[in-house]
Amino acid sequence: MVSVSPIIRKLSIPEFTINAPVLVDVYIQAMNYDKAIRDTRIEVWRRNSQNPGFTAVTALVDDQVVGVAYGFNGSPDHWWQHQLRRGLRQLGGPTETEFHIISDYFEVAEVHVHPDFQGHGIGRRMMHELLQDKASSYAILSTPEIEDEANKAFSLYRSLGFTDLLRHFRFDGDQRPFAVLVASLPL
Template identity: 55%
Template sequence: MEDVSLTIRRLSPQEFALNAGPLVDIYISAMGYDPAIRDGRVYSWQREIIRPGFTALIAEDASGVLAVAYGFIGTPDSWWDRQLRLALQKRGGATEVEQEILRSYFEVAEIHVLPRMQGHGLGRELLKQLLWNAPGKWALLSTPEVPGESNRAFSLYRSMGFTDLVRHHQYPGDERPFAILKTQLPLS
């Protein structure tokens, strides 16, 4: 009989950095990216452990790590924050509410579940625990656009109260457009 026990575990920043390779493998698998990006992503993920409020979680069972999520306080010196501000500027500038969001948000940098484990609630549990007591008034994340929002990621984010901040943003180096979503903290 297969062991179905599953645990969600917080990783220290050091533990996250040491295990960045296998965690990036989950990201590559879940996002359908070319494995050639692996080394660059590992390096990038390892550097992010110094971000203020860095928090990382994994879901694992006897077979190993099945999912990963991490995030940190959004700050103007990060690549993603600069992309967010650029997207708002292209749209005509940030509204007063959006300016308030930019001053106090937790960036859900990554949340990925192995494709064979998607649809079992791992993403929901990771997101709930990642955002529990997260520093900031808002949580922001981005996800690839799909026609009619017809995938598990959009379904999860919408069910957890995420709404549109920016749609169809083009990140450098990715051909797909992305939605940037927001929700107020704490989660309801």
């Protein structure tokens, strides 16, 4: 394996919105999604940059964008929190602890590393930079379910202290099952 020394840096909101097409391309490659979703995702990502607490980081190798992570403060007004509440209600909650978690979290909306650069610690470094100095008590993210959690994403999240909030959860509009994971901050 070739040694990779990425530069991890925070992006301002203008930098993020201008570079959204390149950042979304990394997302599409990392997730092996159809390129037909590109324009829609660019617009969604640009809209997300307007959420309170928005923070974005990128990973660069030789001036090439090879990773992106972003998130923002959770809010009861967001679609995602409505989904979390629905999932917790289906399990008989939210419990007092779960209610506290979903009342004070930073939503890790996206974390992606280009496939050619995975396995070099880039995701870990981006997560640490993204979640550094957050006022929230928790970070929450979702990731597609994988049998036996046998992929690099699960391995990374578990090593950072993320535990289960919801498992095999189906978000409205997506039939894939997801794991929703939570970690106390700071990591």
